[in-house]
Amino acid sequence: xxxxxxxxxxxxxxxxxxxxxxxxxxxxxxxxxxxxxxxxxxxxxxxxxxxxxxxxxxxxxxxxxxxxxxxxxxxxxxxxxxxxxxxxxxxxxxxxxxxxxxxxxxxxxxxxxxxxxxxxxxxxxxxxxxxxxxxxxxxxxxxxxxxxxxxxxxxxx
Numbered sequence: 001x002x003x004x005x006x007x008x009x010x011x012x013x014x015x016x017x018x019x020x021x022x023x024x025x026x027x028x029x030x031x032x033x034x035x036x037x038x039x040x041x042x043x044x045x046x047x048x049x050x051x052x053x054x055x056x057x058x059x060x061x062x063x064x065x066x067x068x069x070x071x072x073x074x075x076x077x078x079x080x081x082x083x084x085x086x087x088x089x090x091x092x093x094x095x096x097x098x099x100x101x102x103x104x105x106x107x108x109x110x111x112x113x114x115x116x117x118x119x120x121x122x123x124x125x126x127x128x129x130x131x132x133x134x135x136x137x138x139x140x141x142x143x144x145x146x147x148x149x150x151x152x153x154x155x156x157x
Contacts, residue, residue, distance in 0.1 A: 001034060006127050007054040008035040009047070009076065011066035015089050018118050019065050022087070025124030029141050031131065040071040047072070051079045061127040064112075065120065067091030070099035073112045083130055085123045086114045 006026065010019055019035065026033045034054070038047040051062070062080065064073035065087040073086035086103035090096035096117035104114040115122040125142075132138035 001053045001057040002032075003058050004032045004034045004054060005059065005131055006031060006033040006061045006063060007050065007059045008033055008063045009038045009050065009065070009072060010035070011037075011039050011064075011070070011072050011089075013037050014091070015065045015067070018087070018089055018120050021121040022063060022065075022124040022127075025121060025128065029128050029138060029145075031128060031138075038072070040066070040075040041069075044075065047075060048079055051076060055080065055082065061085065061130050063087060063123050063127060065089055065123075066103075067096060067099045068094075068102075070102035073103050073114075074106055074110060077106065077110045077112050083127075084112045085126055086112045087120050087123045088114065088117045090117050 008019060008022055036050055038050055040047060060082060062076050062082060062084045064076050064084060066072040067089035068091055070088055073084050077084045088096050088099035088103050100117050103112060106112045113126060128138055128142060132142055
C-alpha cells in the first residue's frame, strides 16, 4: 500500500455511491487515501491485514462505512489506536437506523466518531479536521472552505 493519510473501508461495494462524497472531499483538500471493500463478518482476517498495511503506510485516520449490523468501525477500532470514523449506511428494513445505533453505541474504551446516516461528506471533513491538527496547510484550506460556505449562504439573501 502506498503512503496514505486515510483508509476508507466499506462493508460492501454497494456503499460506494455514498462514499464517493468522502473521496471528493479528500480530492478537494489533497488528502492521500485508499478505498477498500472489507467486511467485519465475511473477511475479518483481510480487514485486520488492511489495517496493519495502512498503518505501515502512514495512515492517521480510518473511515468505515457499513449498513445494517454495521460492525466494521468497531472491529477496526479494536485493532488500532488511530481515530475511527463510522458512516452508517441507509439500507435494510430500518433504512440505516440500525447501522447508526450499531456504530454510535460502542462499549466504553472503544470510541468511534460517528456521523449521520449516509453522512460521508461530513466523515471526510472530520478526517481533514483531525489531520489539520498537525498540518497548517490543511487548516488554512478548511478555514477557506468555511468562508466559501458562509458566502454562499449570504449570497442567497
